[in-house]
Amino acid sequence: MQENNKENNQQPVTAGQVREKWSEFMYGLALFFGALHFVAVLMDVFGQYYLAAFGKVLKLPMESSMTMGNIYLAMLAAYVGEKEFRRWLVSAKDNEEVSVIMQKKFSRGELIVGSWALLSGATVFLWQLKLVASVPAPLLYTLGEVFAIYFGTSVSKYLKQKNTKQTIDTESNAMSYGSQALECAKKNGSIDNEFCQKEFGLSKDQAYRLLSKLEKQGVLKAQGEGRSRMYVEK
Known part of the structure; x- marks a missing residue:
């Protein structure tokens, strides 16, 4: 009985959790190959210094x-690409606030870029002092690609946040017509989706959400189906 209860109490695995696990797996691969590449470059520089x-x-x-x-950059690009795809495909919670700790926490991208930049800077410094013969080409190539990936994801993140903010502002503006829609319903006896689109400059979906919200609030009542649906004062 206890085992059956445990099985019944288990939460089902969601598609989002599966994608998150896959993302972490790709990050693990990128981290593994990145560490190998980082150590190899470090050994190259140390060998020249020695x-x-x-x-x-x-x-x-x-x-x-x-x-x-x-290989490292391919794994990193796969991880970042999948993450950016999910960022645009799935909308985050609009009212979700970021904690102070998370705001101060370095992102994975910043740590990756910072590590390669630090190694590159130290190597160039040693090269300027004639302590190493040359800066390894794979190091410069990796640094450039890592910066390009980080810059691309930063632009993508900014555009997504801007798009989300515009969507929230637009929806808030659409919902602000509630009192006017109610007055029109009282004055004309009824109101429908097409009227809201023309009168308030809303899209079909925005007008639908506005009228549905008023219906849920109990101030309007829907009559009819499909295109003939109209809303009257309750």
Whole structure:
């Protein structure tokens, strides 16, 4: 009996949770290959520094390569692309507030860009001091691509937030016609979707939501179906 109750109390797995798990899996892959690539570049730079400082070639187990860099960037692009797709496909809760802790918390993108920028800056500094022979090409290539991905996602996030704000403002403006719609229903005996579109400059969907809201509030009553549906004062 207890086992059956536990099974009945289990919450069903939603599609959103499945997508979130897949996103975390892709991030894990990107993090794994990114760490390998980062360590390989670091070993490359250290090997050059060791050669310049001590005049000896240091044999290390890994060296930087464009192949490893491309694999890492492919995994990172797959993770970011899927995340941005979900951002535009699924609307976030409009009234959801971000906590102070989350506002101060570094995003994954900032940590990734910061890590590669720090390594690149340190390598260029050593190169300027003649402590390393050259800046590894895979490092510069990866830095450029990471910055491009981060810039693209930042623009996408800004456009999404702007689009969401405009939608909220538009809906708020549409809902503000409630009292006027009620007055028109009293004056004319009834009101319908087409009238709201022409009178208030609303879209068909906005007019429908406005009248449905007034109906739920109990001030209007719907009569008829489809295009012939009209609303009268209750």
